[in-house]
Ligand SMILES: Nc1ncnc2c1ncn2[C@@H]1O[C@H](Cn2cc(CNC(=O)c3cc([N+](=O)[O-])cc(O)c3O)nn2)[C@@H](O)[C@H]1O
């Protein structure tokens with residue numbers, strides 16, 4: 712609705728005012744400042760974001776998939792750490808959010824590493840190979856609708872998009888929570904899973920990230 716759009720315009724203004732064009736870290740700090748001091752938003756945030764940073768740095772992925780772009784905060788967080796030539800595909804089906812994210816990504820100067828695709832994850836996952844020439848992903852960040860984490864993970868398995876060693880990192884496994892997904896990755900013989908305890912972005916509530924390595 713228009714109110715949400717107004718809010719997102721204020722977010723963009725804060726980014727343009729506080730962040731330096733072409734400097735991803737300043738874009739991240741500007742969004743964190745806005746969400747902590749002005750208006751909360753469901754970005755992964757700075758605390759969980761530094762866990763995301765450490766997992767991305769450890770995996771050093773060439774091919775990355777993000778489910779749920781939102782304003783592009785985690786997209787920028789991930790892309791700024793990728794080696795030259797690495798590519799990040801991010802899926803977002805809300806056109807208003809996608810428009811905001813494109814501007815955040817452009818301000819960070821990371822357009823050439825990122826492909827923002829407008830559409831639903833369930834529609835695009837089956838088309839990754841023929842449409843983007845992707846064989847398998849090295850790293851997947853799940854931050855979209857919580858009832859899509861499990862079906863989309865199974866869909867990625869069925870489409871052969873995961874290889875031995877692919878790392879899935881899921882946001883919000885405690886709040887709002889993804890019980891069916893957690894039960895699956897923690898009990899399936901195809902995954903080695905571990906939990907990184909943290910807090911819901913910009914709050915004191917518990918939340919965390921689940922890192923699950925596909926064993927093939
Ligand atoms: N199947 C889908 N395919 C592509 N994009 C999707 C899909 N589902 C949602 N999205 C998009 O993700 C964006 C952000 N989003 C994420 C969620 C789910 N995330 C949460 O609900 C959430 C909620 C809280 N929270 O309530 O405190 C905290 C968080 O960190 C969260 O990620 N809902 N919309 C939205 O633009 C939406 O269009």
Ligand SMILES: [Mg+2]
Nearest residue numbers: 755854882883
């Ligand atoms: Mg989230």
